[in-house]
Amino acid sequence: MYAIIVYDIKVERVNKVKRYLRKHLNWIQNSVFEGDITLSELEIIKKDLKNIINKNEDSVIIFTVRSEKAFKRQVLGIEKAPISGIL
Amino acid sequence: MYAIIVYDIKVERVNKVKRYLRKHLNWIQNSVFEGDITLSELEIIKKDLKNIINKNEDSVIIFTVRSEKAFKRQVLGIEKAPISGIL
Numbered sequence: 001m002y003a004i005i006v007y008d009i010k011v012e013r014v015n016k017v018k019r020y021l022r023k024h025l026n027w028i029q030n031s032v033f034e035g036d037i038t039l040s041e042l043e044i045i046k047k048d049l050k051n052i053i054n055k056n057e058d059s060v061i062i063f064t065v066r067s068e069k070a071f072k073r074q075v076l077g078i079e080k081a082p083i084s085g086i087l
Numbered sequence: 088m089y090a091i092i093v094y095d096i097k098v099e100r101v102n103k104v105k106r107y108l109r110k111h112l113n114w115i116q117n118s119v120f121e122g123d124i125t126l127s128e129l130e131i132i133k134k135d136l137k138n139i140i141n142k143n144e145d146s147v148i149i150f151t152v153r154s155e156k157a158f159k160r161q162v163l164g165i166e167k168a169p170i171s172g173i174l
Contacts (some may be wrong), residue, residue: 004150008167021102027109029146030095046163053164059116060163063150065089070157072102076133076147077140080095 002070003042004034006065009053016052017060022047028081036068090129091121091150096140103139104147107126108132115168123155 005025007018018027024045025035037045042064049060065071092112095153096104101118108114112122124132129151131163137149 004091006116029093031147032093032148046161049163055164058164059167060117061116062161062163063158064161065152065158071150071152074133074149075119075152076136076149077142077145080146 001037001039001042002034002068003037003045004032005045005060006063007031007058009011009058009060009062013053013058017049017058020048020052026081030080088124088126088129088130089121089152089155090124091119091124092147094143094147097137098146104136105132107135107139113168114132115169119134124156127147 003046005021007014007017008031014031021033024037024041025033025086030035033041041061046062089114092108094101094104095118105114108120111124111128112120115121129149133149140147
């Protein structure tokens with residue numbers, strides 16, 4: 001399974017979310033992580049994120065596709081994190 | 088085709104990008120748009136975005152999947168834009 005996670009977190013919690021996600025996925029752009037994970041890893045990430053965020057103030061959207069081959073990625077402008085390094 | 092567009096744009100151009108994308112896709116979260124588009128619409132969006140952004144300072148990542156059914160979306164915390172309204 002391949003996941004793309006985008007988030008909009010209040011400033012007091014955003015670094016904690018970023019530090020947490022860096023341990024599990026690849027940072028590709030401000031507030032955007034992606035990477036190959038298993039279903040059980042996804043469940044752990046969701047559980048842990050729920051403990052970090054304030055569900056009344058913060059927003060996390062998780063897109064999952066069967067595999068990385070299921071989607072195409074195109075970059076305009078600068079590539080903040082050389083994604084080719086991830087593939 | 089279903090597109091998810093995430094962007095990291097310098098402050099002087101970000102509103103212009105947001106106003107442009109609002110005409111084509113659905114705003115779902117800070118710096119994140121998604122929606123159903125054709126290949127030709129995608130090519131127009133890419134051409135227009137290239138004219139708005141500064142390719143040395145700004146970053147736009149476009150994820151495309153065959154159709155919305157090809158991916159799953161899960162939201163933790165608040166849903167900034169009731170996505171159900173989009174489906």
